[in-house]
Amino acid sequence: MIVPSLAISLLDSGVWLALLCGIIGLGFAGYLIRTILSRSPGNERMQEIAAAIEEGAKAYLNRQIMSVSAIAIVIFILLFLTRDWFTAVGFLLGAVCSMAAGYIGMRIAVLSNCRTAQAATTSKTEALRTAFNGGAVTGLLVVGLALLAVGLFYKIGGAILGSQDKVIGSLVGLALGASLISVFARLGGGIYTKAADVGADLVGKIESNLEEDDPRNPATIADNVGDNVGDCAGMAADVFETYAVSIIGAVLVGFLTMNRSPEAVIFPFLLGGISVIGAILGIVWVNIRKAGATQVLIEAVGASALVSAILYWPATTLLFPGTIQVGNSTYTPGQLYLAALIGLAMTGVIVAITNYYTSTAFRPVRKIAQASETGHATNIIAGLATGQHATALPVVFIGLAIMSSYYCAGLYGIAVAVMSMLSMAGIIISLDAFGPITDNAGGVAVMSELPKSVRSVTDELDAVGNTMKAVTKGYAIASAGLAALVLFGSYVSELKSHFASIGGKDLADGAFSLERPDVIIGLFFGGLLPFLFSAFSMDAVGKAAGAVVKEVRRQLQAHPGIMTGQDKPEYGNCVDIVTKAALKEMIVPALLPIVFVLVASFFGPVVLGAVLVGTIVTGLFMGISMTSGGGAWDNAKKYIEEGNHGGKGSLAHQAAVTGDTVGDPYKDTAGPAINPMIKVANIVAILIIPIVFR
């Protein structure tokens, strides 16, 4: 008796149940914030430095929001005029939430950094927990926010508009808002953080032999601000976007291919809600378990996945008691459950593969370290080759995942796999955000002249954080590739439904055939987008970093007292330079996907569709090779600094620093920004269908 009534109630209130889980997540995040705040923020000097970092980060984010808002308002008005008011409101909601996610990410990180440094003075475990909990707050807030934003928009919109069709169409507006802001946040933050980092390293480490975070380096505050606006704020906006877009994509595909059945819409929310519970249990695990940092973190991810895998089963069978109709095919609930498991498994597989290519424990990183012995050039060649090698296994597994989840439940099966993969974001972000917090904690420790032992604790955690960051980037780009494919599927479905609704025109069977030269041209043109996007982003970092180098050199020459510790460097100048550069340079690449889609739309829906696929194909390769290659370079340097191949100060180390510096814009600017960029292209294409194809 209880089971059927549960099934009915899932149909009635499945979305509300998911939203409840989201609220529980937010509540738990609030509890974590309280525990973090209850820790000591350290001595006055430490608080002063944390405040300086916070001030720079706030100032930058405020200006970024100003710049981006102008563009957002233009798009809002365009959507209002050409689509409908509700889609425009959705766009605004997505944009605001994405900005808020970024702000939250930054605030929590700044709160946690000095407290992590302080905790490191007493215990490594405490430092790990403080940093991890800081990351976990971001993870839970971002996921909770995304669930609530999409869910409430869907529920309230449904009530206001009185039409499922309309509200689901408007969800695409929300997706665009989230994606567009997150491209800006990733790019602006990425340019900021890497220009400061590269600039600080080039003069500080290589020319003047200063340690990382030495307070005599005029770019050091800018470098630490960068960690917060790039690795924390940018990443949080990015994950908010990926998560929101994955739900929306799954809802859209389910709605369009499953004959508008409500279960299809509810299921993705349920998966997301369940995994919030999984994430909370994983976070608790880190706070009670005593073991090596890496082991604890991996166990937490495993525990989360296990909880999700178990709870997915009743959710699936209760919501879909009978067979499931997708398009013209029929599937079983077991098959749908399998698709969800495939998503969870993909998380593990991608994490393991990226870990292999970027951890100091395995051959690829050690090969780069080895190549550093023969100089800068061989280090770079080895790193580039490693990045390219690193594309192979993820692409093969992505192929397998597509095939098997499609076999499970058609296009909806792929969407479900993507959603279940993304549902792990809560715990995965906890790992990712952990990195920049420990990085900053190290900066605070050095600048406030805490004992060396503190720095060595934060350094150890930082090395773990480096691998985790690389691993989560692999996860992000792989899931983005899959999510983009779902969006492409939505594009095609939407196109057909649009042509059906206006009558007359129609897409021929095989309109998107590779035999057509316009499809091939579309693939080429779309394939160009990630290359051009990456070129602009790398250029931006190079330019801005060059300006920082010149400013640092100028200060060191004008005030020789800086190097002896008598004069204080003018930190503000470097902060100013990178702020302006980042805001200026992010505009062109961030608008590229929109321009490409609009231009392609002139050549008709088929060329546009091919452009989307072309972008996904080369974007996936570029994204993986850049983030993995960059991570491998970074850790090859760390490996040498551990005393291998001559250790710090050796020729090999110098070469490794060059590799690390090249890897910086690779892995933290261009690479990760490709992820939201691909999705912006796909979402814009879906949005303009009714506007341009009449």
Next chain:
Amino acid sequence: MIVPSLAISLLDSGVWLALLCGIIGLGFAGYLIRTILSRSPGNERMQEIAAAIEEGAKAYLNRQIMSVSAIAIVIFILLFLTRDWFTAVGFLLGAVCSMAAGYIGMRIAVLSNCRTAQAATTSKTEALRTAFNGGAVTGLLVVGLALLAVGLFYKIGGAILGSQDKVIGSLVGLALGASLISVFARLGGGIYTKAADVGADLVGKIESNLEEDDPRNPATIADNVGDNVGDCAGMAADVFETYAVSIIGAVLVGFLTMNRSPEAVIFPFLLGGISVIGAILGIVWVNIRKAGATQVLIEAVGASALVSAILYWPATTLLFPGTIQVGNSTYTPGQLYLAALIGLAMTGVIVAITNYYTSTAFRPVRKIAQASETGHATNIIAGLATGQHATALPVVFIGLAIMSSYYCAGLYGIAVAVMSMLSMAGIIISLDAFGPITDNAGGVAVMSELPKSVRSVTDELDAVGNTMKAVTKGYAIASAGLAALVLFGSYVSELKSHFASIGGKDLADGAFSLERPDVIIGLFFGGLLPFLFSAFSMDAVGKAAGAVVKEVRRQLQAHPGIMTGQDKPEYGNCVDIVTKAALKEMIVPALLPIVFVLVASFFGPVVLGAVLVGTIVTGLFMGISMTSGGGAWDNAKKYIEEGNHGGKGSLAHQAAVTGDTVGDPYKDTAGPAINPMIKVANIVAILIIPIVFR
């Protein structure tokens, strides 16, 4: 009266006429060899060095032929058993001719290098002509050989087999032989030349402050041998392949889509034949015109293209007096002529674009030089970004060319455009081969201690040669992308005709639609091939170069007398190391395309087709970005050496040397080898259709 009879005679003897042009080209090459041989080979020391280089190059090529022959024999037997004896014979012919082309390229270069050095002692113009004529011999021999091989095989095969269908099917075997050998030649030669070059530079230039080609550098002979086996032999084999495959592709497409009409088969031969005459006139132009080197060379290309453009008109209208039927559409001779002109125009466009990105006169190279001021890392970032930027315009123009030539005459229009683009190979190769000859002449001059003025003449010509080399690589990869598309078209046509012939199975309309997940997976899997191929090639160079560095360091430490000039270095050791490394490391990447195609064929003809397209898409981007980026790095170094940004010995120069070194495997190993690699994949796919899809 005369016109109709000419038309009839073109139908009868068009191929023979083209072959006659090929023979005229060979005759003219013979004449050029005589004029080169009549020049003084220089003093005894020069001849000794040239002989040492020749000996190393011969030894390497002989061993390469041995290694490759083993693989070729296996494939010959497989073809014999699974296809038919004539295809197997075609394979053998293609392989032998490709090897011969490589050998010829190397022999001529070695004959010309000391003579160019000797000519440089008296006059720059004479040095230019000697080097250019050396390149021209290779150009004419390669093109003539390709025309004759394909033409005679077609004519004699037709007579023996008594069936057009069979002989044209067997042509694919010839294409495979040519392509496969050229992948090996490009890769083996590329690994050899760049391992030696990088190794020599890293210790010689950076660690020991030796000039290029200093006889005290133990790797210097290996470096010069490398120019001959890589830039000359590898390039000659590659161009032979591209040319042969372009004719074969055009013949195949014409035959399959134009209802087996003989004109369709004759036309590509005619275009090739005509352009041999154009090339000869261009070569004569260089030998009579007095002006700056770059100007003369550009004029020669223009003159060649003009002659071809004029002669194409009567050839087209005589061969096709009425309308032309391709598939279900009808075209005019004027449209076909336009397609041929598009190919010629594309040559000019691609040359101009690549020149912009790789010449010291324009912004991209200067930006890299500028970025070198702030160190190794910013140089690398700028170079990587430049390579990515450089993909944009070529891809846009390739798209335009595909669209417009398809509009002219369907798939056959694209094939004709490719063939007319490739028909320029005779003159284009003359430019390309000119580079390594002057490079070697410089080496001979320095090693035999000729006056500095000689070296400055060869250096000036070398800089021109650098740009020409980069430009011709852009031409090669762009034409390869187009040629591969034609091959993909042949694959689809062949597939349909195969299914029609065996009855039963058939390809659904829209079988290759992007809506199918297996097509997407195929695109991903195919897109992986160039990344993996490049990763293996770069790794190979890095590994082999590291071994050279260690050997050079060992020699310099063990025999301090080398640096003072008292001891003679053991050149042979380095030659041995790179020979072994190149032969060993080329095997895996060269076999990758075959493995990929065989694996993909298990998943059916649709996945295989998508794999081919995926490879073409990412291969084009990788090829262009690597060759252009590498060329830009090279010339950024040259630009600094001209005295900009601090000139030789400055920090900027050191950074630029790093960039140049990274660019070496980019532009001379991985990048250009992608070109034949894409085609091997496509040809193997065509060949295995009747074997695997039953």
